[in-house]
Amino acid sequence: MSDEKKLAIIATKGSLDWAYPPFILASTAAALGYETEIFFTFYGLALLKKKLNLQVTSLGNPAMPMPMPVPVIMQTLPGMQAMMSSMMKKKMKSKGVASVDELRDLCLEAEVRMVACQMTVDLFDFNTKDLLDEVEYAGAASFFEFAGESDICLYI
Amino acid sequence: MPDFNQELDASGLNCPLPILRAKKTLKGMESGEVLRIIATDPGSVKDFEAFANQTGNELMEASEEGGKYIFFIKKK
Numbered sequence: 119m120s121d122e123k124k125l126a127i128i129a130t131k132g133s134l135d136w137a138y139p140p141f142i143l144a145s146t147a148a149a150l151g152y153e154t155e156i157f158f159t160f161y162g163l164a165l166l167k168k169k170l171n172l173q174v175t176s177l178g179n180p181a182m183p184m185p186m187p188v189p190v191i192m193q194t195l196p197g198m199q200a201m202m203s204s205m206m207k208k209k210m211k212s213k214g215v216a217s218v219d220e221l222r223d224l225c226l227e228a229e230v231r232m233v234a235c236q237m238t239v240d241l242f243d244f245n246t247k248d249l250l251d252e253v254e255y256a257g258a259a260s261f262f263e264f265a266g267e268s269d270i271c272l273y274i
Numbered sequence: 275m276p277d278f279n280q281e282l283d284a285s286g287l288n289c290p291l292p293i294l295r296a297k298k299t300l301k302g303m304e305s306g307e308v309l310r311i312i313a314t315d316p317g318s319v320k321d322f323e324a325f326a327n328q329t330g331n332e333l334m335e336a337s338e339e340g341g342k343y344i345f346f347i348k349k350k
Contacts, residue, residue: 142289142290145290145294146293146294149293149294149297149325150325150328151329214314
């Protein structure tokens, strides 16, 4: 192998906000010349779907900045999550923040390896046809093969 | 102001897009050519420094005028 630096990331979360750290770091690392692999497990698998429908929720997250205070009991009402997600996406767009789709495409373009945890794919009955064609399927041992030689290893 | 071969307007874009666009533009340039980048993200000041340090492309000049950040990067 080359003397390229390596970045290994485990992505375990599948909400709109938590989709950003792995894809921002992976795409930037790739631009800096790192060989990069992301291992997606549990809810992180949602980030590999061809058709992304990521949501954000303020429930259980009192630190989420809100345009106006909304009592928690109101936040549980039907439609609130969809509304907050669409508000968040709009805000991101207005601030020049890339969409998750865009960052993910940049990762793929930069040859970031995307590995799905086979065990959780089976556990949640994911259909591999719904996931990106570039995805590889493997388990913990294969993660360590890459991560063991990495310079930076992150659990997100 | 140094001469430049290509220009990239990354105004309005936020982290990490200015860096990623710069990387992409540099990829299509020849060694020794200079890219002028315009950005509005204040974080890009430190980030282009770090980009240059890690990739070996030379940050020849960085300046600010009227809320815009201008960078000149010479391709390795």
